[in-house]
Amino acid sequence: MAGNSQRRGAIRKAGTKKGPTVGSGGQRRRGLEGRGATPPAHMRPNHPAAKRAKAQARRPAKRKDDDFETVLGRNPVLECLRAGVPATALYVALGAQADERLSESVTLAADSGIAILEVPRTDLDRIATNGLHQGIALQVPPYNYVHPDELLAAASRTPPALLVALDNISDPRNLGAIVRSVAAFGGHGVLIPQRRSASVTAVAWRTSAGAAARIPIARATNLTRTLKDWADHGVQLIGLDADGDTVVDDLDATGPVVIVVGSEGKGLSRLVRQSCDAVVSIPMCGVGESLNASVAAGVVLADVARQRRG
Structure with missing residues (x-):
């Protein structure tokens, strides 16, 4: 009959009841205990940060030669080798068309004990932008900057000194072009700020056509203070700016001078x-026309060289 606990089917068998039959056995206390602080994201197995950290750990360590610069192009490579740049390797693309520059580069590298490696053209394509390597590349260590005091002392040995300082120049192509102009017109060196300025990278090497190997470049921790120190040593500071107080025709650069070049946008x-x-400033014939910083520096340097020849 219904509700009769004496029936066989109504008796609960031992061990079939869910959970403990007498007391909680401490399970409730353990359930109420805190689990501690939440672990960081990179320590949670399924968190995206943990997956990224695990993938980073599997990557190979950065090689020392990753810090090296790669000079591209036949003229820049040849100029660097002629100047005795401490290169470590010369890469020549398979099937590259030989000319005088390529042959001389290989000869100079072999005479200097530089490793010569023949690689597929695709390897150089990955290094260069738009394939502008002309089938040759040179691996060089990071540029060795000189101290500003050493640069001024070296320029003073062959007076009158002619130096160029760059302010707000952030494009390495402008830096390379200015270095090339300094070398062409008898300048002694270039001064750049240590921060917020273009540095001697592979792009600057290429634009300078190897002139960076012949012209010393110094880095100043504080450009204004360095220029004032140079002025105390009797060097005239000539700023080049589109809003100049006078024109370059009135410039007297027969004595020791430093041409300070500002950027095309910000100026000095x-x-x-x-x-x-x-x-x-440089007088313009066309209304509203302006010159690139490197072109403007080349114009002034050419005028300085003309004055000193006269």
Whole structure:
């Protein structure tokens, strides 16, 4: 009959009841205990940060030669080898068309004990932008900058000194082109700020056509203070800016001078401009026309060289 606990089917067998039959056995206490602080994201097995950390650990360590620069192009490579740049390897593409520059580069590298490696053209394509390597590349260590005091001392040995300082120049192609102009017109060196400025990279090497191997480049921790120190040593500071107080035709550069070049957009910074003895501009025939910073520097350097020849 219904509700009769004496029936065989109504008796609960031992061990079939869910959970403990008497007391909680401490399970409730353990359930109420805190689990501690949440582990960081990279320590949670299924978290994306943990997966990224695991993938990073599997990657090979960065090689020391990753810090090296690669000079591309036949003229830049040849100029570097002629100047005795401490290169470590010369890469020549398989099937590259030989000419005088390529042959001389291979000969100079062999005479200097530089490793010569013949590689597929695709390897150089991965290094270069738009394949502008002309079938040859040179691996060089990071550029060895000189101290500003050493640069001024070296320029003073062959007076009158002609130096170029760059302010707000962030494009390495402008830096390379200016270095090339300095070498072409008898300059002694280039000064750049240590921060917020273009440095000597592979792009600058290529644009300078190897002139960076012959022209010393110094880095200043504080450009304004370095220029003032140079001025105390009797060097005239000539700023080059589109809003100059006078024109380059009135410039007297027969003595020791430093041409301070500002960028095309920002021009000279306020403190650097105040440190200059004069600020000149290049007169333009066309209304509203302006020159690239490297072109403007080349024009002024050519005029300085003309004055000194006279």
